[in-house]
Amino acid sequence: MNSDTHSWAVGGPVTSPFARPAGVLGRLAGRFMLWTNKQDDVLDLLDVQPGDAVLEIGYGPGALVRLLSARTGAAQIRGVDPSPEMRRAASRTNRAAVREGRVVLGLGTAAETGEAGGSADRVVCVNNVALWPDLEAGVREVHRVLRPGGQAVIAWHGGSAPGRIARSLCLPEEQLERIEEALRGLFSAVERRQLRSLVAFTAVR
């Protein structure tokens, strides 16, 4: 697994405990994200159908995995994140579902998920696309793991009513366009949506 913390958006390394949570600060960052990141609108956009296999890239402390598991009829929710600290946190957040095998949380990155090609009906990434070392490699991997007709949602801080933190992390328009272009190169029906505190791209393989 590539453990590079270089960000294509920053054009250099990112050292924030939110970017690659580790140690005490990483644990605190995880708790903060679990407490603050309410992602119900992502769930609506993802439109999971009964029996679907869902992959989340960069699950952090596992708040969205918990929503997916409680509120959708997904048959299986799998996740990859490069942070062992977040794997522990998300496993705690989703203890029962992990024990039952409905939720499987692994280590991996957007560019190297380790998932089988065409295995996911839905792929979702929230607040980590700007942390990927190589945007295009991540988008290629999302395309590879989705089945034909499957849908991806890639979301980042922004939206119609972003809070202070989301406002400070918004990407400039040219970087949002670069994400859109990378998606348009491989997917169909690419759209940009403004959620409350996220800008989200939807794309169909």
Ligand SMILES: C[S@@+](CC[C@H](N)C(=O)[O-])C[C@H]1O[C@@H](n2cnc3c(N)ncnc32)[C@H](O)[C@@H]1O
């Ligand atoms: C700001 S947190 C967001 C966590 C979660 N998605 C949320 O919204 O609460 C960023 C997460 O992305 C993960 N991450 C960092 N680099 C990544 C990469 N190249 N591929 C996938 N995930 C990555 C980090 O380990 C961290 O858990």
